Amino acid sequence: MMDGAFNVIGTSSWMTPELEGFRDAVRRFVDSEIVPNQERWRKQQHVDRALWNKGGEMGILCADIPEQYGGSGGNFAHQAIVFEELGYAGDMAFGIHVHAIVAHYILNQGTEAQKLKYLPKLASGEMVAAIAMSEPGAGSDLKGIRTTAVADADGYSVNGSKTFISNGYLADLIVVVVKTDTAAGAKGVSLLLLETKDNPGFRVGRILEKVGQKGQDTCEIFFDNARVPLDNVLGGVEGKGFAQLMTELPYERTILGVAGVAAIERALRLTVDYTRERKAFGQALLDMQNTRFVLAEVKTEATVARIFVDRCVEDTIAGKMDTVRASMAKYWISDLQCKVIDQCVQLFGGYGYMLEYPIAQMYVDARVQRIYGGANEIMKEIIARSL
Numbered sequence: 001m002m003d004g005a006f007n008v009i010g011t012s013s014w015m016t017p018e019l020e021g022f023r024d025a026v027r028r029f030v031d032s033e034i035v036p037n038q039e040r041w042r043k044q045q046h047v048d049r050a051l052w053n054k055g056g057e058m059g060i061l062c063a064d065i066p067e068q069y070g071g072s073g074g075n076f077a078h079q080a081i082v083f084e085e086l087g088y089a090g091d092m093a094f095g096i097h098v099h100a101i102v103a104h105y106i107l108n109q110g111t112e113a114q115k116l117k118y119l120p121k122l123a124s125g126e127m128v129a130a131i132a133m134s135e136p137g138a139g140s141d142l143k144g145i146r147t148t149a150v151a152d153a154d155g156y157s158v159n160g161s162k163t164f165i166s167n168g169y170l171a172d173l174i175v176v177v178v179k180t181d182t183a184a185g186a187k188g189v190s191l192l193l194l195e196t197k198d199n200p201g202f203r204v205g206r207i208l209e210k211v212g213q214k215g216q217d218t219c220e221i222f223f224d225n226a227r228v229p230l231d232n233v234l235g236g237v238e239g240k241g242f243a244q245l246m247t248e249l250p251y252e253r254t255i256l257g258v259a260g261v262a263a264i265e266r267a268l269r270l271t272v273d274y275t276r277e278r279k280a281f282g283q284a285l286l287d288m289q290n291t292r293f294v295l296a297e298v299k300t301e302a303t304v305a306r307i308f309v310d311r312c313v314e315d316t317i318a319g320k321m322d323t324v325r326a327s328m329a330k331y332w333i334s335d336l337q338c339k340v341i342d343q344c345v346q347l348f349g350g351y352g353y354m355l356e357y358p359i360a361q362m363y364v365d366a367r368v369q370r371i372y373g374g375a376n377e378i379m380k381e382i383i384a385r386s387l
Ligand SMILES: Cc1cc2nc3c(=O)[nH]c(=O)nc-3n(C[C@H](O)[C@H](O)[C@H](O)COP(=O)(O)OP(=O)(O)OC[C@H]3O[C@@H](n4cnc5c(N)ncnc54)[C@H](O)[C@@H]3O)c2cc1C
Pocket: 098, 130, 131, 132, 133, 134, 137, 138, 139, 140, 141, 163, 164, 165, 166, 167, 210, 213, 218, 368, 371, 372, 373, 374, 375, 376, 377, 378, 381
């Protein structure tokens, strides 16, 4: 199947023949290793641990991390293709997005020793990564976090708890946002690289029962004198955490835009196919003017979103993507995604409300896109600061 089968403009501006080959390989991997297991993973609330090792062998876990650190040596186009193909298959279980985000924290903010120690393990799937910012009492307002890390001669003792942590159940390495100085405000925030194995003070709580994305292991996690070596402060210096978060969050938000456009394109394609086949009042739903107008609007919006996100991909490849535009991509595309999928559900009628229909699954999976990765209201605050 060609890229153009889903891509609303046929082929993205940043695609190349080499990338087409990579896309085909990723699509075969998704078709064979992910699609047949989706229902089972929803029931068990997490993917199989072995999927991470298979993803490592395929070279898709750290597609845009340099080879010297064990990555595949590609650029953001490779990583975007992975997110698109997961989106086209309707997968919301494989937490490769968060994993890639953590790899970028280490690549861009870590010391050389941290890069050499952790990136090869993330690329191979030997380690699964998570990032723990949100707490029961502080999500949007990260300065309000209460998890602390206190240093002694051998390392840090971490105390507190985090919630809504994607990959929380399977994670081997967690970037934990902590306060190393509770009196210093944003300058007292640090990011620690916490290994979960053989760390008795670390505990995973229950896998949370979510509205959608049920195959993703979103968890509460607890620290009761969990230990982190002194060398594992990201970047080697305390107090840089807030600045590191601000630097890396645009990558996460661009990814959400990329995944969101893939979902919009899939919803359009599914709905065109369905309404072409479904008959009512002696004609196909697609021949009715309302259906045609709704889907004409969706196709227009999908095209605008696709061209915008393609520019975001190009600029990310070139290292020119900025915080404001990443926030626009995250907020505008996730809002559009939810609106479009809701319109598509309407055109499916009662079947659109049945989870055995992919459009219904997309409906429940999409809603959180407007909340996580920074709530869309926070995105508008960031954009407004640039006015
Ligand atoms: C499925 C899922 C996966 C997640 N994965 C992770 C993860 O891996 N790691 C992690 O750290 N976190 C994760 N999160 C947490 C997510 O990032 C937070 O839920 C999000 O940042 C919002 O924080 P909150 O839930 O505390 O809401 P609050 O901060 O309590 O905000 C609630 C609402 O208030 C409004 N609001 C808040 N502040 C403002 C403002 N300044 N101006 C206007 N309106 C405002 C917004 O509408 C917002 O949605 C995940 C969440 C979910 C649901």
